[in-house]
Amino acid sequence: MILQLPAPAKLNLILRILGRRADGYHELQTLFQLLDFGDLLTFETRDQGELTVDAGALEIPQQDNLIYRAARLLQERTGCTLGAHIRLQKNLPQGGGIGGGSSDAATTLLGLNHLWQCHLTIDELADFGAQLGADVPVFVRGRTAWAEGIGEKLTPVITEPQYYLVLVPNCAVSTAAVFGDPRLTRDSTAITLAALREGQPGDIRLDSDWLEQSSGNDCQALVETLYPEIRAAREWLQQFAKAQLTGTGACVFAAFDSAQAANDALAKLPPKWSGFVAAGVQESPTHRQLAKTAPAT
Ligand SMILES: C[C@](O)(CO)[C@H](O)COP(=O)(O)OP(=O)(O)OC[C@H]1O[C@@H](n2ccc(N)nc2=O)[C@H](O)[C@@H]1O
Numbered sequence: 001m002i003l004q005l006p007a008p009a010k011l012n013l014i015l016r017i018l019g020r021r022a023d024g025y026h027e028l029q030t031l032f033q034l035l036d037f038g039d040l041l042t043f044e045t046r047d048q049g050e051l052t053v054d055a056g057a058l059e060i061p062q063q064d065n066l067i068y069r070a071a072r073l074l075q076e077r078t079g080c081t082l083g084a085h086i087r088l089q090k091n092l093p094q095g096g097g098i099g100g101g102s103s104d105a106a107t108t109l110l111g112l113n114h115l116w117q118c119h120l121t122i123d124e125l126a127d128f129g130a131q132l133g134a135d136v137p138v139f140v141r142g143r144t145a146w147a148e149g150i151g152e153k154l155t156p157v158i159t160e161p162q163y164y165l166v167l168v169p170n171c172a173v174s175t176a177a178v179f180g181d182p183r184l185t186r187d188s189t190a191i192t193l194a195a196l197r198e199g200q201p202g203d204i205r206l207d208s209d210w211l212e213q214s215s216g217n218d219c220q221a222l223v224e225t226l227y228p229e230i231r232a233a234r235e236w237l238q239q240f241a242k243a244q245l246t247g248t249g250a251c252v253f254a255a256f257d258s259a260q261a262a263n264d265a266l267a268k269l270p271p272k273w274s275g276f277v278a279a280g281v282q283e284s285p286t287h288r289q290l291a292k293t294a295p296a297t
């Protein structure tokens, strides 16, 4: 049986670092905005337990690929004797801060749970995801969300519809190196969302005025010192709208009210950089696609 599923990108519209835990991981608060643009994965079930990943031009040994690691973890934890061949169409830049590898891992957990009929719950899959990386659970849960802890405590939120122009500078940033740098500021005060819930039934709605005041990325100053090209890309984008780093970079982004305005800015992009326009979404395209998919037999 064959199943094709998207693996969307995310942006960190807010990234605040509150402190460092004894294990080296950082307590943070971040607003994960899911996008309607990403990688594409094709899963083909195998009767024998063998797992293979065709990652195209992505130069990573198979056993290190988060797709392979997610599939292996699911096999080990469920005792499933089925295997799979998984093909990756890589559209997202590597080390871009837009969660490409994490999203591939989440789509693998969701896709194989469906194909292999493991019947795991989203909570169980999100727990497995957290073992693969701090950004995996948000993609497993598939909602634009406010995150706390090391990124695993998720509260779904509703953001205003926006189009994002994402620029890809010519450098890949190591997340571990940024978090390990003594110059990183780690003392932001925590934001509380509870006040925003007052009088609102259902999910918290974050309006653009609140976002304007609260946005910012605590990694940005350090990353721009380490990679002047990232500062140059952000400053170029800043001529159109407030521009910011996502995650630990390298990508920078700005929000626009229409796809037309975002594409007009993209058309002026200097040839040394690439970029893309994507809409912000509340629900992951992976979940939307799975909801339309017939049960595996
Ligand atoms: C910065 C973000 O991209 C924001 O979305 C993520 O929190 C990073 O998520 P990720 O790439 O899935 O992170 P992981 O693969 O779990 O960790 C990569 C490295 O980042 C550091 N790390 C990550 C998350 C976190 N809350 N604190 C950390 O200190 C750790 O040194 C770790 O070795």
Ligand SMILES: Nc1ncnc2c1ncn2[C@@H]1O[C@H](COP(=O)(O)OP(=O)(O)OP(=O)(O)O)[C@@H](O)[C@H]1O
Pocket: 058, 060, 064, 065, 066, 067, 093, 094, 095, 096, 097, 098, 099, 100, 101, 102, 104, 105, 135, 175, 247, 248, 249, 250
């Ligand atoms: N399927 C995959 N796609 C991309 N990177 C992968 C994959 N599997 C493993 N990796 C490794 O994960 C690292 C992070 O890649 P990724 O593209 O997810 O970075 P990122 O966009 O900065 O993510 P994040 O925002 O979650 O930190 C890369 O250095 C790469 O070696």
